[in-house]
Amino acid sequence: MLISAAKLTQFAADVFTAVGASETNARLVAEHLVEANLKGHDSHGVGMIPTYVNNILNKLLTPSASARIVRDKGAVLVVDGQQGFGQVVGREATALGIERARQMGVACVGSRNNHHLGRIGAYGEQCAAAGMVSVHFVNVVGHNPAVSPWGGREPRMTTNPFCVVVPRPGTWPIVLDMATSAVALGKVRVAYNKGVDVPDGALVDHEGVPTNSPKVMFEKPLGSLGPFGQHKGYGLAVMCELLGGGLAGEWTAQPEHPRGHNIVNHMFMVIVDPEAFGGLSAFRYEVDEMVKYLYSTTPAKGFDKVRIPGEPEQETMAARRADGIEIDTSSWQSIAKAAARVGINADQL
Numbered sequence: 001m002l003i004s005a006a007k008l009t010q011f012a013a014d015v016f017t018a019v020g021a022s023e024t025n026a027r028l029v030a031e032h033l034v035e036a037n038l039k040g041h042d043s044h045g046v047g048m049i050p051t052y053v054n055n056i057l058n059k060l061l062t063p064s065a066s067a068r069i070v071r072d073k074g075a076v077l078v079v080d081g082q083q084g085f086g087q088v089v090g091r092e093a094t095a096l097g098i099e100r101a102r103q104m105g106v107a108c109v110g111s112r113n114n115h116h117l118g119r120i121g122a123y124g125e126q127c128a129a130a131g132m133v134s135v136h137f138v139n140v141v142g143h144n145p146a147v148s149p150w151g152g153r154e155p156r157m158t159t160n161p162f163c164v165v166v167p168r169p170g171t172w173p174i175v176l177d178m179a180t181s182a183v184a185l186g187k188v189r190v191a192y193n194k195g196v197d198v199p200d201g202a203l204v205d206h207e208g209v210p211t212n213s214p215k216v217m218f219e220k221p222l223g224s225l226g227p228f229g230q231h232k233g234y235g236l237a238v239m240c241e242l243l244g245g246g247l248a249g250e251w252t253a254q255p256e257h258p259r260g261h262n263i264v265n266h267m268f269m270v271i272v273d274p275e276a277f278g279g280l281s282a283f284r285y286e287v288d289e290m291v292k293y294l295y296s297t298t299p300a301k302g303f304d305k306v307r308i309p310g311e312p313e314q315e316t317m318a319a320r321r322a323d324g325i326e327i328d329t330s331s332w333q334s335i336a337k338a339a340a341r342v343g344i345n346a347d348q349l
């Protein structure tokens with residue numbers, strides 16, 4: 001099915017309103033999810049609607065919750081999302097961090113107990129829109145781990161996203177935003193729904209044998225995802241777990257903590273005001289010149305050009321704004337079923 005961003009946003013907002021969210025919160029979450037689709041990350045787009053509806057109905061997600069400051073120590077803020085929509089409480093925590101970074105030059109924010117934060121780049125882009133640089137370490141708990149450590153065959157962590165964003169006022173920011181697993185789990189879900197294979201090197205089955213079949217993540221006997229970049233990606237994933245989970249959330253994937261069918265994201269953010277260094281315009285000059293230098297590289301065989309992080313998302317967004325967003329049949333059926341649970345008829349679309 002091909003659908004416009006505007007129609008999809010209205011539909012998603014209607015579903016969230018029907019399940020108890022305020023119109024403001026419903027709209028914020030809907031816009032965040034559709035932006036993920038527009039930027040090519042269908043794994044973090046409207047395909048999450050069934051999970052969010054289910055978690056609200058099971059009281060694992062509180063649609064009216066706001067972020068609450070639980071510790072305030074100069075450049076350090078600890079903010080509890082009280083299991084609200086990540087897209088609402090994560091945004092609030094980020095806004096508090098931006099304000100603090102403007103006063104202090106830097107802010108370290110522990111944003112804990114957020115329901116799924118979705119696409120982490122959104123919080124970096126929020127910082128960039130305020131002229132800030134930001135770094136985000138995130139862990140994901142509340143359910144069984146899915147990612148095995150480098151050298152192991154059993155899952156011990158989740159997809160622990162990492163993100164760094166550099167502002168470029170007047171144009172789109174440079175956004176490195178990625179799962180530290182070989183692929184995002186949501187992308188394996190999308191492949192499973194479409195009945196297609198995942199790329200080589202992403203998954204192992206329950207015996208530790210490499211496989212391309214996404215089934216091993218959803219049907220028993222379960223396998224696991226591996227880290228990206230072998231030991232280096234694994235190392236970064238561990239740091240997301242320790243800083244996002246251990247420091248910010250005080251809740252890592254270690255087995256003492258509750259596991260069920262929830263999604264909880266803890267995020268450790270460092271927000272830096274370039275004005276506290278050499279100033280935004282001096283920084284911008286170096287950024288622009290370096291980007292020009294990167295673009296001047298002759299493409300390697302099989303590549304059309306060199307890109308900078310965040311560029312593929314801009315390209316996909318331009319195409320999807322023009323052509324619409326494609327949703328596969330299986331994902332749409334799950335979304336329609338979730339909408340029907342709260343009295344919304346998806347046939348209207």
Ligand code: NAD
Nearest residue numbers: 117118119120159161175176177178179184307308309310
């Ligand atoms: P990806 O592999 O598609 O992209 C990773 C990064 O590489 C992006 O910054 C992208 O701009 C950059 N990139 C891609 N191709 C490039 C090229 N040719 N040149 C330069 N840069 C390039 O992303 P992913 O790892 O599949 O992650 C997808 C999304 O999933 C992210 O938005 C992430 O935040 C989200 N995520 C969220 C959670 C959660 O619990 N909330 C967990 C895992 C992932």
